[in-house]
Amino acid sequence: MTISPIKPQTPASSTSNNWATVEESPLTPDELNKINAYWRAANYLSVGQIYLLDNPLLKEPLKLEHIKPRLLGHWGTTPGLNFIYAHLNRVIKRDDLDMIYIAGPGHGGPALVANVYLEGTYSEYYPDISQDEAGMKALFKQFSFPGGIPSHVAPETPGSIHEGGELGYALSHAYGAAFDNPDLIVACVVGDGEAETGALATAWHSNKFLNPIGDGAVLPILHLNGYKIANPTILARLTQHELESLFVGYGYKPYFVEGSDPETLHQYMAATVDRAIADIRSIQQQARTQGLQGRPCWPMIILRSPKGWTGPAEVDGKKTEGYWRSHQVPFSNMANNPNHIALLENWMKGYKPEELFDKNGTLIPELAELAPKGHRRMGDNPHANGGLLLKALKMPSFQNYAVEVPEPGTTIAQATKVMGEFLRDIIKLNSRSFRLFGPDETASNRLSAVFEESDRTWLAQMYPDDDHLSTDGRVMEVLSEHTCQGWLEGYLLTGRHGLFSCYEAFIHIIDSMFNQHAKWLKTTNDIIWRRPIASLTYLLTSHVWRQDHNGFSHQDPGFIDHVANKKAEVIRVYLPPDANTLLSVTDHCLRSCQYVNVIVAGKQPALQYLDMPSAIKHCTKGIGIWEWASSDRGAEPDLVMACAGDVPTMETLAAVDLLRQHFPELKVRVVNIVDLMKLQPESEHPHGLSDKDFDAIFTTDKPIIFAYHGYPWLIHRLTYRRTNHHNLHVRGYKEEGTTTTPFDMVVLNELDRFHLVMDAIDRVPQLGYAAAYIKQMLQDRLIEHQQYVRQHGDDLPEIRNWKWPYSSPANASNGESESHSSPSH
């Protein structure tokens, strides 16, 4: 054993005092030297990744041509991440722990890659990056280099379920991973920069939703390295009393480890990790043997260490270690500063690589044995490649929940209420692998049937009259869309299933989280060792057309547009018009993998159109002509009335009714779209219709009036390459700032039956001279209606009670064209 004994570094000025809550020294001198050497190896590999193209073991004097021309990466957080990794390895190996590592400071990509390489996982997943000199050279070169890997912890990094490029989600991911994984400990490093984000600041409260019996544990490690890109961090500049109070207030038991002297800090960190693991085991054992006695106070670690620890103390006379200048690349511009080359060489040689790696570049056995083995390696833990663990949901037949629809457009049901019954039984059949997430809106969104099977999880104080709260519910409600999304992502990424229900307008709160998850899916599709995970499915309800009791703030259907910007292979958007189609779509989405599914559906009582057999056919096709509502009957239509979304469908059918009354000769075709991506060309989206099929449905030359749930431009964007696009007229939501009651809102937004008919009159040339009179009559009727609404606060009865008046006994379910009777009024 030739490892040099540890020596104190120059202490960084801001952290010259070493202290800890647990000031014990559990490591023997040999253990201390080895863990420090392992850390040195990880630090060496980290610096090498940031700087070197060649000469990885520094066998020859370092020259400019060994160094990357563009230096791109982040050093600051890296040594701390390496330090933590080494100490977690120690307890995993000793106690045979099942643990994964979430690196909130995801810019510290070099650290995670270095450690996964040291433990051997990296070379198993990427054989070209072998554990020898050639592999080390390739490891260095690929980092943040064209054709290589990103500088962040990323999907490409084995052991990661978390991309740290956009900060804020480490802790909610960690809790999501821990739910229903009773043996798992999720170590979650939270950077003090990330800790300033909103998403992270509220995620600490996730401890009120973690059950020590059925769930695993989260061990948060708040890493105070003191600086962001160019600023100090808030948490590093609180008083000690405030810092401790804050985390006591969040409900944790904080253990502090502070300083810069490696020898001392290794001892303190080892003692502290031992204590934290003991606390976790004690909480779990007590709860699992004696039952739950109130919410546990889980441990957390607050590690204060210098930014860029062990890096150069000064560069060009300016403070660097323990300062923000270490954040990214501490020094560069090597071509013009030959002394920077020497500085780099001295820095790297300070880790004594010749002691750590043999002459072939392989980690020496005395150090390699410090890492856990097989799946216990954090880089190879199957929870971090959740698809390995994924099992299909047990699904009840969605047809069992069908609403009876004896005639289309005549009966009333609440789509999400029906869906709630389906979800209830999915929860029942999958009691450890499915959860329902939402910001306190499950009941408001009419999914209350789920409470017949399961409660809301709640581990904070409970009162006797609390409603459907328990310590082990399947319904996860917290008034933070960020936390809901983060939990669900963590849950899915570790191989489970779930659904997020949200008010449509407020889902924009997690636009950027959706972005990151969609990118994760897109990237993992191209990573050969990543296994598919269950799709992330949104139910967006309380939607824009039904904001009865709310105002303008609750109106925004733009999430669909946001989603449509992402790579087609990972996104799906569904607008089922009624309950049975919602059931069919939900079933499809919950069975799928590697997508983000967006389902938009209303919660209010509404007309039902399709019986279950018809609904299945319609949803399977995704788009279809509704023969029962059409009057072209095999002939060429004069007009296509298309619709997507529940309210637009109702208004379209009511418009078709008016057209039939006033223009009985007019041949109208009604087209309904459930799967919005059908509108795109097949070259743009895997669901896209061929031009031939599109033309067959929409004609090549007839006017199309399209009533759409969201912003109308999206329909143009999806269809601008289609033959008949120039005849397409779309009505959708416009930003008008309206208030209250649905129909008045429809009127103000001009997506209503009257406007749709007037559009048709404007566009169908053959309607004759009477059309102008009819248009004027409709305008008058609309104004009368508007006056009535503003006087009575409700729709005119003829509007409120409108139903589809044409008999169509068997729906379209028999697949034949029915003969349609005359209007019943």
Added chain:
Amino acid sequence: MTISPIKPQTPASSTSNNWATVEESPLTPDELNKINAYWRAANYLSVGQIYLLDNPLLKEPLKLEHIKPRLLGHWGTTPGLNFIYAHLNRVIKRDDLDMIYIAGPGHGGPALVANVYLEGTYSEYYPDISQDEAGMKALFKQFSFPGGIPSHVAPETPGSIHEGGELGYALSHAYGAAFDNPDLIVACVVGDGEAETGALATAWHSNKFLNPIGDGAVLPILHLNGYKIANPTILARLTQHELESLFVGYGYKPYFVEGSDPETLHQYMAATVDRAIADIRSIQQQARTQGLQGRPCWPMIILRSPKGWTGPAEVDGKKTEGYWRSHQVPFSNMANNPNHIALLENWMKGYKPEELFDKNGTLIPELAELAPKGHRRMGDNPHANGGLLLKALKMPSFQNYAVEVPEPGTTIAQATKVMGEFLRDIIKLNSRSFRLFGPDETASNRLSAVFEESDRTWLAQMYPDDDHLSTDGRVMEVLSEHTCQGWLEGYLLTGRHGLFSCYEAFIHIIDSMFNQHAKWLKTTNDIIWRRPIASLTYLLTSHVWRQDHNGFSHQDPGFIDHVANKKAEVIRVYLPPDANTLLSVTDHCLRSCQYVNVIVAGKQPALQYLDMPSAIKHCTKGIGIWEWASSDRGAEPDLVMACAGDVPTMETLAAVDLLRQHFPELKVRVVNIVDLMKLQPESEHPHGLSDKDFDAIFTTDKPIIFAYHGYPWLIHRLTYRRTNHHNLHVRGYKEEGTTTTPFDMVVLNELDRFHLVMDAIDRVPQLGYAAAYIKQMLQDRLIEHQQYVRQHGDDLPEIRNWKWPYSSPANASNGESESHSSPSH
């Protein structure tokens, strides 16, 4: 004086113990009775708004026809908001305070409207809502009724700078309002539901950025009413020790007021508000007379009172007061439940309206005199209609910062670095009315020149080697986009100016906040008494095409798409291609009112195209033909090469260079777009070009190759109605998941010079047989380049060092068509 003495209510079970940190009784019996009566009046008016169409004073027995057919509103939070309002009125009047009220639980619209009505402001702003029986009837009817007002605190509510529909932003708005308003106290009610959101959870740390000398004070009042829509709240279910620790940890001095007995709570609340105001005054006085001695520990109030306080204890045998069932409308369905009508009548009569209002329906003078007068009324405080206080910025001439551009496309500058110098001097000239906001990215975004004039504000601990931190900086940096946005909104809404600089990809974090602000602007445009406020201007940089050292997570140009969904009258999007155009655009944006301006500009060294006179002309037009780069010279072009954005502009010009080399006869027109909204029809956006002008620039029948900064679909969406749209081919950003170095990313995204030339070859028919060979040569060159990048980590020198090779001495600034010399290579 006929006001009944106060009597204890039935205590709500969860809050039966009344206690406070300050258990004093400063109110005389008369004061107590009066403040309670005022509260009763506000509660009465609140219930009336939610329920009544007619019979506002309950002079006749309440009947079904007096009640709204749809009951839409929120009662739960309302009595607490009324309680707080009454107590703030008391100290405002006594101490002549300058105070505004931010209602985080914005669903409590009835409370704010009731109070603003009681104090007389409402009738001054809306004379139809007079202070008599007819006015009260109109007040009741309009609430949450078609054609009336929303159920939230909204722009229509005098005294509000905050729409509470989407929760999370109350506290950051409050701090933004307090900055640079040393005499102002912003009372900010934070609901315990809202407190669970991420944005709110981190906004508490805003106290590290508030200077007691130059800024005003924020008095947060955390209102624990215990329940959300259907769940308890987390903060209401912590232990007392945790709750107190949390806010001590956040750096506040919390004062508790808890209970349900009005008499006791009036006394405690009065004593507590007195104490909090005294604390604020003491902090301010000490700092202002003796200088700042460390960060102050500001007071806050934690008020725990029953949800739906004073409402019915039970409805239909179910617990209602002090429970989530009070959240919205505690009971409805009056037509089928006649006893509900009696319940409502008894509830309302319990407030004894006959004591509070005279027989004309006017508040009795003994109570009316409790409200402050004139601008001291919180509904009439000018800070809450910030446009009243708005003054134009003192602007240095942006031309003074011009970059010299002797020939287009030959010199290098960093656009945002130049803009930083302009911002520096704006800060200098407007030292109390302009701030720069950003998430720790001011230096990273190359705006560092501002630090020559001002520091970053920082009131947490400081170390001697801290860099440009001071207690009174103009640069506001916190690693929370939510807080930055909220502060800036609060600052603008109270009549000041600012700018938010952000990495382009991460601005999606505040998508939903942008939504709400854009809607606020749109709505206030239609409110006659609201005065215009300064525009909210974003600088988006570190943009998608320059993510050298980051990965896929940092790539997303979709904020522009999100913005483009909002009402055209309030949004503007600018893509200046270089430094001088960025200066001109910035000047324009900072002078504007009532818009959201989005400026996208790069921070990297890049080619410069326009000298200042040309830049001014180009930006004023917003779109233009670049004659110096075009080869059509007055003739009809064969091809239009259009571009928007800095990288697309460079690639387009390089493509034009290649086209000129290979097809010297080809007549190419180069069009550059700065103001993206120019592309829309004039009917859709006030900046939109007429079809005639659009056709003149883009031709009616020639191929257009459009290189665009963002997702290509937006360009189609903006132009799909244009004559020549079918000839438009757009290249933009696509979601491909690339890594590192700009040109490689450009290549992978296929927005590069080679692809643009190949597009032209594919679309211009008259290029002849040689075109195929040239296309193949370009493909080979592209592959060679890609290989080079992946080997060397940098662009091929001919790409890296490319400049516009054609002489064009005086730019286009002389307004004449220059004769162009031959290529210099």
